[in-house]
Amino acid sequence: MTGPDQSWRRRAACKGIPLWLFYGSEGERADQTRAREARAIAVCDRCPVADLCLLDDITRTQPSDIVGIRAGRTATARRSYRRRWLDREAAAA
Ligand code: SF4
Numbered sequence: 001m002t003g004p005d006q007s008w009r010r011r012a013a014c015k016g017i018p019l020w021l022f023y024g025s026e027g028e029r030a031d032q033t034r035a036r037e038a039r040a041i042a043v044c045d046r047c048p049v050a051d052l053c054l055l056d057d058i059t060r061t062q063p064s065d066i067v068g069i070r071a072g073r074t075a076t077a078r079r080s081y082r083r084r085w086l087d088r089e090a091a092a093a
Contacts, residue, residue, distance in 0.1 A: 004060070013047035014040075023068035037069055044072035058082040 009015070014022065022040045024033060044050055054071035057078055066075045066082065073081065 004056075006056075008049040008052040011049050012053065013043050013049075017043060022070065037074065040069035041072045044069065047072075054078070054081070058085055 021036060021043070024036060028036070044053075047053065050071045054073070057066060057070045058081060063079050063082065066078050068075060070078065
């Protein structure tokens with residue numbers, strides 16, 4: 001059995017960039033978080049597969065699994081996006 005096509009990951013702008021930039025590290029101060037997230041979002045802003053990354057995040061995870069920066073958005077923003085997306089999907093069903 002195979003899962004969803006993940007080949008888009010090969011074109012990700014974050015490929016080869018350390019994960020801590022997107023997920024932070026223990027003991028990070030609030031000002032460090034803001035600076036790090038701004039750098040991560042700048043990477044996402046030039047990513048050619050950001051739409052697929054966002055779709056992957058909101059469709060494959062539980063809300064509690066949504067962490068860090070992905071698709072140029074914070075986890076809070078993606079959880080909110082996910083709720084709206086699920087509402088639209090339910091309304092269309
Ligand atoms: S949108 Fe950001 S986190 Fe997602 S694949 Fe692109 S660079 Fe990586």
